[in-house]
Amino acid sequence: MRDIGGYWNNADDAGATDAAQDGAGPRHNSLAMLLPYLERGAIYEIFDRGIAPWDANATQPGSVPMYVCPSDASNSRQPGHSPNASRANMALSMGDVTSCRNNNRGLFTWATSGGPGTWSAYRHSSRYEAERRRLIRPKDMGAVSDGTSNTIFCSEFVIGNTSNGRGSREIKGGAYHYGNEAFATGMRANVGMCVNNAIDRAAGQLVGAASEVGRGARYFDRWDQCAYFNTLAPPNAPVCVRNNNERDHWGVLSPQSRHSGGVNAGLVDGSVRFITDSIDTNNLGGSGVFGGHPEHSGRSIYGTWGALGSINGGESATL
Secondary structure (H helix, E strand, O other): OHHHHHHHHHHHHOOOOOOOOOOOOOOEOHHHHOHHHHOOHHHHHHHHOOOOOOOOOOOOOOOOHHHOOOOOHHHHOOOOOOOOOOOOOEEEEOOOOOOOEOOOOOOOOEOOOOOOOOHHHHHOOOOHHHHOOOOOOOOOHHHOOOOHHHOEEEEEOOOOOOOOOOOOOOOOOOOEEOOOOOOEEOOEEEHHHHHHHOEEOOOOEEOOOOOOOOOOOOOOEOOHHHHEEOOOOOOOOOOEEOOOOOOOOOEEOOOOOOOOOEEEEEEOOOOEEEEEOOOOOOHHHOOOOEEOOOOOOOOOOOHHHHHHHOOOOOOOOOO
16 A cells, blocks of 8 residues: 555656546546556556456456455455456545545546546547546645645455445445435435444344445446545445445445454555544534535544545644
């Protein structure tokens, strides 16, 4: 993880960390953008030729060892899109927001307007040839006004125990689909409802599953579930989504791990810290509070954890 942060700094120095593409842009995310700096240029070239982010030629098991955590046995399972494709545990921070879409708070963002958002529609659009080289990329270092040692760049998540990563009811690796406005509305989520109500304690699993959400199974894809986490609920809290749709599944996307008591997290300055499950979240933003809108500004309402996710909230949170 320390290497990932260091490579991103190298990419920034090389001028490769431009702002994200719009809705008609490539489906690849910033994990793909980093490939040349991880000595995986051959995979990057495959994507550059227009191959989809889930193509088995680019995601064979062990293709990017830095993106895999040995503690999670699920990363060896096969997703449904490609019979020989692998999974990954590396997760990028979207900050204290519910989605990367129009994100003012975190390092990663993409706009919702501008054209087709599905791979098939974009792949055959007139804009493809002009834009296929432009991947979704993190904002540059100058945008991190809260300080590079106070801002999270990456962490980890656990992969679901189903054949394609979707529909898992595991507390770690699964996702619960609330599907109602009591949990989330207008791109804001009731984080406390997710943390306190999504787990069936007696059964030791989520109370329900989101059949279209699978974390890490298409780890080069740009949708939020595939490679991103947020700093709303604490590490190893459940994952809850508003919609059961791979392209519209915003909500509480907690980082998770098989480690005891927390997760590893890489900061923008390249350092790595262990973030405990008990990190301050300001009581999940407050009882019944809806928060995490991607375009909000100012200090985070999610305590130290939220402040570590935001790049420009005016906080200098320390661990």
